[in-house]
Amino acid sequence: MLERRIILVMGPAGSGKSTVAEHLSHETNWPMIEADDHHPEANRKKMASGNPLTDQDRAAWIDSLAKACRDHSSNSIVLACSALTPYVQTRLLNEVKRSIIWVLLEVPADVLQARLEARTDHFMPASQLQDQLAALKAPEGALLIDADRSVAEITDSIRSALEDQT
Numbered sequence: 001m002l003e004r005r006i007i008l009v010m011g012p013a014g015s016g017k018s019t020v021a022e023h024l025s026h027e028t029n030w031p032m033i034e035a036d037d038h039h040p041e042a043n044r045k046k047m048a049s050g051n052p053l054t055d056q057d058r059a060a061w062i063d064s065l066a067k068a069c070r071d072h073s074s075n076s077i078v079l080a081c082s083a084l085t086p087y088v089q090t091r092l093l094n095e096v097k098r099s100i101i102w103v104l105l106e107v108p109a110d111v112l113q114a115r116l117e118a119r120t121d122h123f124m125p126a127s128q129l130q131d132q133l134a135a136l137k138a139p140e141g142a143l144l145i146d147a148d149r150s151v152a153e154i155t156d157s158i159r160s161a162l163e164d165q166t
Helices: 017-028 041-048 055-071 086-095 109-118 126-135 151-165
Strands: 005-010 032-034 076-080 099-106 143-146
Touching: 005 017, 005 151, 017 032, 017 076, 017 151, 032 055, 041 055, 055 076, 055 086, 086 099, 099 151, 109 126, 143 151
Parallel strands: 005 076, 005 099, 032 076, 099 143
Antiparallel strands: none
């Protein structure tokens, strides 16, 4: 039987998590879960108002996300999730009941800032970028992917790195 695993595409707001995860999902035929869809409305409002979430705020989000991952029937899942802090990472590792391959999208801060200022369809304001960068801790063994390139190039890099791991 194939190992049940999650390819977790992570990084701060503006790094391209959702776009890259969607492309990877399409390329591999692995289903995708969008972590933002699991935030309670109170979290969305708090972030939209420019206030960073606390670990207490994140608890219900992680519970919902972990359940979605556990309950999914596919062996491999692509998950778009910021997963910035050791608290989130540890909770996910302990609760999803799958192995996790961490894929950190690395983008220079000035590029992230420009991306966030250009988008109008997301609840996370550009003013929270510095808080996210300060909170970011790469999990041990994470695949570090240069994400200041085209989506196709980023996805190819991820797929190549995944093949190297098997």
